[in-house]
Amino acid sequence: MKDTEVRxxxxxxxxxxxxxxxxxxxxxxxxxxxxEALASEFTNKYAEGYPGARYYGGNEVVDExxxxxxxxxxxxxxxxxxxxxxxxxxxxxSPANLAVYYALMAPFGKIMGLELSHGGHLTHGHKVSATxxxxxxxxxxxxxxxxxxxxxxxxxxxRKEKPDILVAGYTAYPRIIDWKKMRGAANAGGALLMADIxxxxxxxxxxxxxxxxxxxSVVTTTMHKTLxxxxxxxxxxRKDGTDFYKRIDKAIFPGLQGGPHMNTIAGVAVALREAxxxxxxxxxxxxxxxxxxxxxxxxxxxxxxxxxxxxxxxxLVDTWRGGEGIGGKEASERLEREGIVVNKNTIPFDARxxxxxxxxxxxxxxxxxxxxxxxxxxxxAQRIAHILS
Ligand code: DSN
Numbered sequence: 001m002k003d004t005e006v007r008x009x010x011x012x013x014x015x016x017x018x019x020x021x022x023x024x025x026x027x028x029x030x031x032x033x034x035x036e037a038l039a040s041e042f043t044n045k046y047a048e049g050y051p052g053a054r055y056y057g058g059n060e061v062v063d064e065x066x067x068x069x070x071x072x073x074x075x076x077x078x079x080x081x082x083x084x085x086x087x088x089x090x091x092x093x094s095p096a097n098l099a100v101y102y103a104l105m106a107p108f109g110k111i112m113g114l115e116l117s118h119g120g121h122l123t124h125g126h127k128v129s130a131t132x133x134x135x136x137x138x139x140x141x142x143x144x145x146x147x148x149x150x151x152x153x154x155x156x157x158x159r160k161e162k163p164d165i166l167v168a169g170y171t172a173y174p175r176i177i178d179w180k181k182m183r184g185a186a187n188a189g190g191a192l193l194m195a196d197i198x199x200x201x202x203x204x205x206x207x208x209x210x211x212x213x214x215x216x217s218v219v220t221t222t223m224h225k226t227l228x229x230x231x232x233x234x235x236x237x238r239k240d241g242t243d244f245y246k247r248i249d250k251a252i253f254p255g256l257q258g259g260p261h262m263n264t265i266a267g268v269a270v271a272l273r274e275a276x277x278x279x280x281x282x283x284x285x286x287x288x289x290x291x292x293x294x295x296x297x298x299x300x301x302x303x304x305x306x307x308x309x310x311x312x313x314x315x316l317v318d319t320w321r322g323g324e325g326i327g328g329k330e331a332s333e334r335l336e337r338e339g340i341v342v343n344k345n346t347i348p349f350d351a352r353x354x355x356x357x358x359x360x361x362x363x364x365x366x367x368x369x370x371x372x373x374x375x376x377x378x379x380x381a382q383r384i385a386h387i388l389s
Contacts, residue, residue, distance in 0.1 A: 017029075019339060020336075020339050020340070020341045021339060021340045021341065021367060021380065022341050022366040022367060022370075023340060023341060023342045023362045023363055023364070023366070023367065024341055024342065024343055024363060024366065025171075025172075025199065025225075025313060025314045025343070025361050025362065025363025025365070026171070026198075026199065026224075026225045026363065027224070027225070027363075027365070027366050028224060028225060028226065028227075028228045028365045028366045028369055029228070029366055029369045029370065030224075030228060030229065030230060030267070030271065031228070031270070031271075031274060033270045033274070034228075034229060034230055034267045034270045034271050034274075035267070036270075037230075037263065037266035037267040037269070037270045038230055038263050038264060038266070038267045039263070040263050040266055041263075042062065042065065042262040042263040042265070042266045043261075043262070043263035045058070045059070045062055045262050046259045047059050047062045047066075047259055047260055047262050048253060048254075048258055048259045048260075049253065050066070050249065050253070051063040051066045051067050062262045062265075065262065065265060065266055065269065066088060066089075066260075066262075066265060068269055069088045069265050069266075069268050069269040069272065070086050070088055072269055072272035072273055072276070073086045073088060073234055073236070073268075073272055074086055074236075075272075075276060076205050076272050076275055076276045077204070077205065077211065077213060077236070078211075078213075079213060079236065082239065083238065083239055084213075084236050084237065084238055084239060085236070085237050085239055085245035085249075086234055086235065086236050086237075087099075087234065087235045087237075087245075087248060087249055087252055088232075088234055088260075088265055088268055089252050089253060089257065089260040089265070090220075090232065090233035090234065090235060090252060090257070091232065091233070091257060091261065091264075092222060092231055092232060092233050093121075093123070093196070093198050093220065093221070093222040093233045094122070094123045094129075095233070095252075095256060095257065096220045096221075096222075096233035096234070096235050097121075097123040097124070097131065097167075097196060097220055098123065098130065098131060098256060099235065099248060099251040099252045099255065099256055100165070100194060100218055100220060100235060100248060100251070101131060101134075101135055101165065102251045102255055102256060103244070103247040103248040103250065103251035103255070104164070104165065104192060104218075104244060104247060104248070105135055105164045105165060106164075107134055107135070108134075108135060108136050109135050109136065109164040109165070110135065110136045110137075110138050110161060110162070110163040110164050110165075111124065111125035111131060111132075111135045111136070111137055111138065111163060111164070111165050111167060112125070112137075112138040112139075112140060112157065112158060112161060112163035112165065112166045112167065112189070112191065113125045113126075113137070113138075113139065113140070113166075113167040114139070114140055114141070114142070114149075114167070114168075114170055114173070115139040115140065115141050116346075117346040117347075117348070117349075117350050117354070117357075118141050118142045118172075118173075118346075118348045118349075119142070119170040119171060119172035119173040119316075119348070120139070120167075120170055120171070121170070121171050121196065121198075123196075124167045124196070125137035125138070125139065125167070135164075138157065138161045138163050140153065140154050140157050141153075141348065141349075142173075142348045144348070144349055146307065147306050147307040147308075147347075147348050148175060148307055149173070149175075149177065149178070151178060151181040151182070151184070151185060154166075154181075154182070154185045155181075155184060155185040155188045155189075157189075158185045158186060158188050158189030158191055159188040159189050160189075161189060162189045162190055162191070163189055163191045164191060164192065165191055165192050165193075165194050166182065166185060166186040166189065166191040166192070166193050166194070167194050167195075167196055168182040168193065168194070168195050168196070168212070168216075169194075169195045169196035169197050169198070169199070169200070169212070169220075170196075170199065171198070171199060172314065172316055172345055172346075172361050173314075174291075174295075174305075174306070174307055174309070174310035174311065174312050174314045174315055174316055175307055175310070175311050175312070176209065176210060176311045176312075177210075177212070179195070179210060179211075179212045179214070179215040179216065180215055182195075182215065182216075183215040183216070192217050192218065193215065193216045193217055193218075194216060194217065194218040194219070194220065195212035195215075195216045195218070195219045195220075196219075196220050196221070197212060197219055197220070197221045198220070198221050198222040198225055198233075199225050199226065199312070199313070199314065200226060200312060200313075201221040201222070201223075201225070201226060201227045202225065202226025202227040202228060202275065202280075202284055202287070202313075202365065203226050203284050203287065203288065203312060203313065205227065205275045205276070205280065205284070206275075206280055206281045206283065206284020206285065206287075207281060207284070208281075208284045208285055208287075208288050209288075209311070209312065213236070216238070217237070217238045217240065217244065218235065218236065218237050218238070218244070218248070219235070219236040220233060220234070220235050220236075221233060221234050221236075223267075223268050223271055225365060226284070226287065226313055226365045227271060227272075227275055228271055228274065228275065228280075228365070228369065229267060229268055229270075229271025229272070229275075230264050230267035230268060230271065231264070232261070232264045232265070232267070232268050234268070235248055235252070283368060283369070286368050286373065287313045287364050287365050287368045288310075288311070288312065288313065288364075289374060290364040290367070290368050290372060290373070290374060290376075290377050291310045291312060291313050291314065291315060291363070291364040292309070292310060293374040293377040293378065293381075294315060294362065294364060294377040294380060294381055295309045295310045295315050296309070297377060297378050297380075297381030297382070298315070298317065298381045298384065298385065300381070301381060301382065301384075301385030301389075302385075303317055303318075303319075303384075303385060303388070304317070304318040304321055305317055305318070306318055306347050306348060306359065313363045313364050313365045313368075314361065314362070314363045315361070315362040315363070316345060316347060316359055316360075316361055316362075317331075317359050317360050317361075317362060318347050318358055318359050319331040319358065319359055319360055319388060320347075320352065320357075320358035320359065325388075326388065327344075327352060327356045327357070327358065328344035328345060328346075328352075328356065328357040328358055328359045328360050329344050329355065329356040329357075330356075331344070331359075331360050331388055332344045332360050334387050334388065335360070335384065335387055335388070338383070338387050340380075340383065340384065340387070342360045342361065342362050343360065343361050344356070344357055344359070344360055344361075345357055345359050345360055345361035346358065346359065347359040362384075364377070367380075
């Protein structure tokens with residue numbers, strides 16, 4: 001690279017990434033092939049529209065690329081093109097969720113999502129997000145005792161509030177979601193069920209987490225967390241006789257986005273192929289094994305985990321313990337000083353602020369990509385406990 005300033009920063013960031021232990025639950029390391037696709041000539045091409053229906057010339061190759069990416073996305077999740085459509089153009093997870101709401105709900109329609117501080121997402125109808133201002137949020141919470149989803153309570157709210165869309169799939173929920181029960185809750189309220197599997201998509205692809213596809217109408221996911229792809233998102237829509245998938249395509253373009261980032265879509269295609277291999281299945285199994293080991297070891301060191309443990313890549317640690325411990329901000333800063341990067345995070349029913357919440361969120365996807373195994377998790381738990389004590 002001739003630009004010495006940017007080259008130096010790139011080198012600095014590469015060195016930082018190599019130096020630290022990365023336990024950010026939503027990050028991962030892409031392969032060299034994914035990065036090669038991101039830096040390819042596809043970045044030069046404008047391709048507003050969809051394959052076979054573009055607004056610029058010279059799109060014969062990107063048409064092939066987009067169709068290939070769609071086919072790979074459906075194949076990865078074992079979906080038939082007769083039953084499911086996939087849009088591979090969303091720039092990231094938030095625009096993908098926005099597009100679904102924009103396509104399928106009238107203004108001020110109701111979005112029923114898990115409260116952000118309980119593990120939901122801004123775009124599941126939080127009031128500081130456009131999704132909570134343009135539509136009406138109907139939040140649900142976790143059970144205060146078990147810190148798990150309470151399906152009968154969710155069903156009750158759905159029955160009473162009759163949301164347009166019920167969102168399942170979270171950013172800080174370490175447990176299995178019972179998709180069938182969520183379907184039951186959606187049915188009780190006459191709602192469309194949407195799964196946002198951004199965090200768990202790689203685990204679903206690797207067959208270590210139950211698939212929502214048999215139960216839902218729409219699935220959104222980012223590519224860059226457990227799926228180990230570039231920063232991008234996908235929207236899957238069931239072809240159930242409605243025109244929902246056509247409406248979602250229109251919401252992405254021309255509704256909300258312009259030209260798709262074709263170089264990113266090339267990276268998505270590469271990542272989807274990588275995820276459809278026995279090696280990736282092995283990787284996903286190891287991600288969960290590592291998280292379980294880390295969780296069990298942290299508990300041995302007397303740390304309190306929200307919900308008591310994990311079924312996924314993700315662990316939520318209550319560092320505050322009602323005032324006996326330290327806040328999440330201090331905990332994450334202490335860890336970072338020692339080369340362990342996590343994020344501070346609210347815990348369910350958190351009495352503290354999101355800027356200095358009661359916990360930290362830990363994930364094993366990135367370090368598992370780097371080859372870490374259970375024995376490394378044992379040592380890591382010891383270090384974390386020592387730093388936090
Ligand atoms: N940034 C994502 C996460 O960390 O879970 C949510 O948008």
